[in-house]
Amino acid sequence: MIDGKKVLFSGMQATGTLTLGNFAGALRNWVALSDEYECFYCVVDLHSITVRQEPAELRKRARNLLMLYIAAGLDPAKNCIYYQSHVSGHAELSWILNCFTYMGELNRMTQFKDKSRKHADNINAGLFTYPVLMASDILLFQSDVVPVGIDQMQHLEITRDIAQRFNAIYGDVFTIPEAYVGKTGAKIMSLQDPEKKMSKSDENPNASVYLMDDADTIIRKFKRAVTDSEARICYSDTQPGIKNLIEIYCTLSGKSPEEAVREFEGRGYGDLKLAVGETVVDALKPVQEEFARLSKDKAYIDGIIRENADKANYYATKTLRRVQKKVGFPERIR
Ligand code: TRP
DSSP states (O other), X not given: OBTTBEEEEEEEXXXXXXXXXXXXXXXHHHGGGGGTEEEEEEEOHHHHTTSOOOHXXXXXXXXXXXXXXXHTTOOTTTEEEEEGGGOTHHXXXXXXXXXXXXXXXXXXXXXXXXXXXXXXXXXXXXXXXXXXXXXXXXXXXXXSEEOOOGGGHHHHHHXXXXXXXXXXXXXXXXXXXXXXXXXXXXXXXXXXXXXXXXXXXXXXXXXXXXXXXXXXXHHHHHHTOOOOSSOOOOOOTTOHHHHHHHHHHHHHHOOOHHHHHHHHTTOOHHHHHHHHHHHHHHHHHHHHHHXXXXXXXXXXXXXXXXXXXXXXXXHHHHHHHHHHHHHTOOOOOX
């Protein structure tokens, strides 16, 4: 708890470009949470180097992601938006928790298995202990809730296991975090394979709408969206392509699927695709404009980076000192 509020923590990697899925499915819904929770949104650059990165590119992407959080509506005065690498407590706690995590547990992580297959030439120790760093991110702030996708559930589970193990030895040190199950927003599917989630790591650029795509690109991607040959507009699992288009239309316009179906009844797929495309263009426009504005205001962003790192450091250090004392490190003499 911080000032009587529960703590919410989430992190995103600065690799890949954020998509409409990240925006409509997550980011946009986070804006309303800052009244109820004390929120920390971290750009997890320490995690990024488990895969080889081009340094200048990583730095640029990390800053862009941080600005995108703000451009999407997260108020940096209410939400602590910061870089993981600016708060050394993440790495320090991670070392300690490494000593409370078993090789066998880490060996079972499906993401490690997937990534080892994908990066067979660089299966480094950081990739293996990635979940311990993620556990440290969460536990460092005594987080109560963590909004995560289904792909990160296993990592949240191991976080809880590590925290419970530590608490069983040393007393109640860590808050045991739970998955955030509030209004999670729509699940946006790929435009090229509507059975698959829209992903920022998809190799086909036509499968995803990126937050920074211009209007023409967005309209073109919707025109090319995979549908079916049934030639009727229904909201049904038997027509996943059409269902996805309606879903996108409804999340952004606030209309219900029934209203949308009525609106497009008897019309062609071309009409629907264009209407959805235009709705997306309109929804992303303010985000893109705000991003452009922030990009030019270096002093303002630098100020946020500094202040929020200080704030994160304050809370991180509080937990870290307690943990260091519990495991038997000597007290600091001032
Ligand atoms: N591993 C997460 C992902 O790839 C990112 C992440 C790092 C994270 N630390 C976190 C998410 C802590 C939630 C909480 O999506």
